[in-house]
Amino acid sequence: xxxxxxxxxxxxxxxxxxxxxxxxxxxxxxxxxxxxxxxxxxxxxxxxxxxxxxxxxxxxxxxxxxxxxxxxxxxxxxxxxxxxxxxxxxxxxxxxx
Numbered sequence: 001x002x003x004x005x006x007x008x009x010x011x012x013x014x015x016x017x018x019x020x021x022x023x024x025x026x027x028x029x030x031x032x033x034x035x036x037x038x039x040x041x042x043x044x045x046x047x048x049x050x051x052x053x054x055x056x057x058x059x060x061x062x063x064x065x066x067x068x069x070x071x072x073x074x075x076x077x078x079x080x081x082x083x084x085x086x087x088x089x090x091x092x093x094x095x096x097x
Contacts, residue, residue, distance in 0.1 A: 003032070015041040038050040038075055061084065
């Protein structure tokens with residue numbers, strides 16, 4: 001399992017670059033774990049304190065799921081379970097290319 005280490009010694013630009021290119025990490029063929037829940041970079045973007053960063057965390061994780069990330073470390077489990085279930089249903093409805 002690979003964890004890109006979002007937030008560990010990285011600034012906003014580096015975190016955003018990793019998240020934008022997370023599909024390249026997924027393409028290595030290992031499961032990818034993402035731990036962005038309530039991270040500082042979300043606060044830098046939204047101006048919110050940690051406990052108010054759910055929406056930013058959900059947005060980040062939904063986009064990461066769409067790029068193939070398979071595991072998430074989160075604080076708000078029920079909200080993520082629902083958001084990722086909806087994401088999976090939408091992605092699963094795509095016709096094969």
